[in-house]
Amino acid sequence: MNLAQSQPAQPQQNQLQHPANPAEPQASTFNHPDRFIQGWYWVMPSRPLKCGQVQPVTILGRDLAVYRTAAGQVAIVDAYCPHMGAHLAEGCVDDEGLRCFFHNWRFDSQGVCTDIPYLGHALPIRITTWPVVEHYGLIWVWTGDAPPPPPPFVPELENVVWDVALGKPFVHNCHPNVLMVNAIDAHHFNTVHNFPIEIVFKNEVVNESAIMFSNTTRGGDESWLVRLIQPFYQHEGTYSMCYSYGSTGTVTLGPDFLHFYIVFALRLGPDGTTEGQPIFVTQRRSGVSGWLFNRVVLWLTQQVGNYFAKGDTKIFQTIKFDLKTPLKADQSILQFMHHVEGQQALQYGSWEAVTA
Structure with a gap:
């Protein structure tokens, strides 16, 4: 509340132009039940996720696995193993990567497959990872393809x-x-x-x-x-x-x-x-x-x-x-x-x- 000024401020040049028809614009995204804006979104509080822990989350309709590496970094990956579709949050953190519980395939924090015990070596396979930051006591995920700005x-x-x-x-x-x-x-x-x-x-x-x-x-x-x-x-x-x-x-x-x-x-x-x-x-x-x-x-x-x-x-x-x-x-x-x-x-x- 501005209690020092007696007159409303005049429109600035950087103000959005009001649509010619006050009922416009016709919304194709605003309030759409199946659409949201590319950006940073909160996932969960930071503090409960300890080093070596992995948690399943569903954010904006997408199933993810969130884990904290041994060095304390948070990683977010798509939830399902590309081998048979096991949920990776059922697995365990292995140093700076994540191992699937079902067949022990290992993926690093960038989603790259680094070990398949049955074969004795890795395959050129990767799972989708998402940019992540810890900010204001929360873990945030970037949902888009564009380079992420600050949260x-x-x-x-x-x-x-x-x-x-x-x-x-x-x-x-x-x-x-x-x-x-x-x-x-x-x-x-x-x-x-x-x-x-x-x-x-x-x-x-x-x-x-x-x-x-x-x-x-x-x-x-x-x-x-x-x-x-x-x-x-x-x-x-x-x-x-x-x-x-x-x-x-x-x-x-x-x-x-x-x-x-x-x-x-x-x-x-x-x-x-x-x-x-x-x-x-x-x-x-x-x-x-x-x-x-x-x-x-x-x-x-x-x-x-x-x-x-x-x-x-x-x-x-x-x-x-x-x-x-x-x-x-x-x-x-x-x-x-x-x-x-x-x-x-x-x-x-x-x-x-x-x-x-």
């Missing part, structure tokens, strides 16, 4: 060391794209959360896969709440939402002296549902006092996230999103839909590129 991050904390806490994973009965637009649904801040000010967003295209929305207006001076917090907002607004791949959103909010950062890591689940993992982030502070302060900040961040989620959660269990009657207040939602439609879509399950 989603909090813009204000891009170049600093951070602390994180993970919230409780959740499942909602709607597509991740629909869940994402909630944070830029300007009017619902008034109707659901009872905010006494008008919310107007400006957008900034960060890159082809990321877009940021920030609130630009002030108001509500007749409200005791606004008068109470106004001294803490002296400069630019402190509510923004940065979206990556249409499914991961980073919220930045709070008074000028202490911003709260919440990352909503989402992925498409079966039948167009959402599998989500909240992440609470803060800048790491040194010393024992800094560690204790960060525990308090992360706890407060979680309470802020819970407050906003509490009012909306029931909607996501019953909503059948269909924006037939867009209003001026829905401008940011239309811009987000347009941004999603401009990215490379993949097919749920196969992860193959959608070309039409």
Whole structure:
């Protein structure tokens, strides 16, 4: 909320152009139950996966095996052995590779077959591996063929060391794209959360896969709440939402002296549902006092996230999103839909590129 400016910001040159017909664009990817955007997606928390362990996971409809090598590196491979189709998560980690339980074929972390005990040598066979990073306390997988960029991050904390806490994973009965637009649904801040000010967003295209929305207006001076917090907002607004791949959103909010950062890591689940993992982030502070302060900040961040989620959660269990009657207040939602439609879509399950 920007309590220092009295006029809405003028459109910037890097803003997306609003479609001529406010009901456009016709979505071919947005909210499609079998499509998602090529990108980084959360897999599981990092800490439970110890060296020498392998876990089966199903992500975006694809069966995978995730393991941590003896040196501590995480690898992700397609789940089924090319010999007879045994699930590789039934096997064991062998130094820096993975051995199938069924016939002890060994594959290294790049998916190359390095040993077949029955033959006494390897065959020129490999299994598909996927780029993987550990970031914000989670294991993330890159789903596309293009070279992977850095995973989603909090813009204000891009170049600093951070602390994180993970919230409780959740499942909602709607597509991740629909869940994402909630944070830029300007009017619902008034109707659901009872905010006494008008919310107007400006957008900034960060890159082809990321877009940021920030609130630009002030108001509500007749409200005791606004008068109470106004001294803490002296400069630019402190509510923004940065979206990556249409499914991961980073919220930045709070008074000028202490911003709260919440990352909503989402992925498409079966039948167009959402599998989500909240992440609470803060800048790491040194010393024992800094560690204790960060525990308090992360706890407060979680309470802020819970407050906003509490009012909306029931909607996501019953909503059948269909924006037939867009209003001026829905401008940011239309811009987000347009941004999603401009990215490379993949097919749920196969992860193959959608070309039409």
